[in-house]
Amino acid sequence: RLDARLLLVELSVGAAAAFAGVTGGALAERLGPKRLLKGISVKDALTPTGFAVPHHTRLRDLIDKYSFGGTRYCCAVIRDDYVVGVLHGESLTPVDLRRHWDDAVERHMCPVDWIEAVDITDEAATAMDWMKRYRRNFLPVLDGSRLSGIVTLERIVQVALAHRKPGKPERDPD
Numbered sequence: 001r002l003d004a005r006l007l008l009v010e011l012s013v014g015a016a017a018a019f020a021g022v023t024g025g026a027l028a029e030r031l032g033p034k035r036l037l038k039g040i041s042v043k044d045a046l047t048p049t050g051f052a053v054p055h056h057t058r059l060r061d062l063i064d065k066y067s068f069g070g071t072r073y074c075c076a077v078i079r080d081d082y083v084v085g086v087l088h089g090e091s092l093t094p095v096d097l098r099r100h101w102d103d104a105v106e107r108h109m110c111p112v113d114w115i116e117a118v119d120i121t122d123e124a125a126t127a128m129d130w131m132k133r134y135r136r137n138f139l140p141v142l143d144g145s146r147l148s149g150i151v152t153l154e155r156i157v158q159v160a161l162a163h164r165k166p167g168k169p170e171r172d173p174d
Helices: 001-033 031-036 060-067 124-134 151-165
Strands: 046-048 051-054 074-079 082-088 138-143 147-153
Touching: 031 124, 031 151, 074 147, 082 147, 124 147, 124 151, 147 151
Parallel strands: 051 074
Antiparallel strands: 046 147, 074 082, 138 147
């Protein structure tokens, strides 16, 4: 009899926990930050790849020629006519340029096969999930097999805020 009661209590607690999990997930979806991203795709927040540089290009040349740096800049790194990596201006922030001025860009790029990428048609919320999972502030964006640019956390937030209508509370159309 005690075992039956204990089993009933365990089942009740388990059912309540499952209900709370499902309800919590639904509430987070309806009321959480992802509601602000509804209808926004990666394409809407894309920062196009501005240019491509050979893998042996020196950092000094990249910075001097393109004023490269900050979150606005992204370039594809090319070797033998193939994109081998992506260099984002943010990637150079922690680099001591006095010591690495003569380094090739290949040394500081993110190799394409080391980083996850999102498709240009993906939802912005999906890109944010991937960034959170892999602890990154940006991801390369592919259009088929072609590198189109990058999507940054900062740009997604800017686009989401621009889509909000000022002075009107957010309402769920459902």
